[in-house]
Amino acid sequence: MTDVADIPLQTLIGKLRELAPALRAAGVKRLHIFGSRARGDARPDSDLDVLVETTSREEAPRFDYFKVLHLIEDHVGVRVQISMRDLLKPRMAERIADDLIEVF
Template identity: 40%
Template structure:
């Protein structure tokens, strides 16, 4: 999947994501750089609009099913390593 295909699908899924408690979604990593391989996961930084506990992982799994690719979601706060966070945010594209 290309960067534009992933972004288009994420934009289509915004109402579903909002209903799940996910606000802003940013794509980063190989898909954001348009360097993804067929086996690449879709890396997302998300902002949550409500506490979700273990539902976070259910949403991540369901989103992966909807996109047809493995999804790795993280909040900006969860990207604890400063270098990783800086690199992720440098690549990040709003969906």
């Protein structure tokens, strides 16, 4: 994996947007970047934090966490931490609100 600090933010966003059709097919409705990458203070050992809004259990396609994880890591080349919007505790949602950068 590449150090996330070595990849410009706009490059990461572009790579994630390239994946949008595959991510949507894996149940991702919306995707945001947050955390150190979004704030511009990532270190060489920082991962890429993404927040996803997913399809519901009744909707097709159903969200596939591991498929999404591997798609992003393989395409972007960095370690990824996925958070799901509907599972965020209010305090965490408030904490990351200012960091969110919409990808799609």
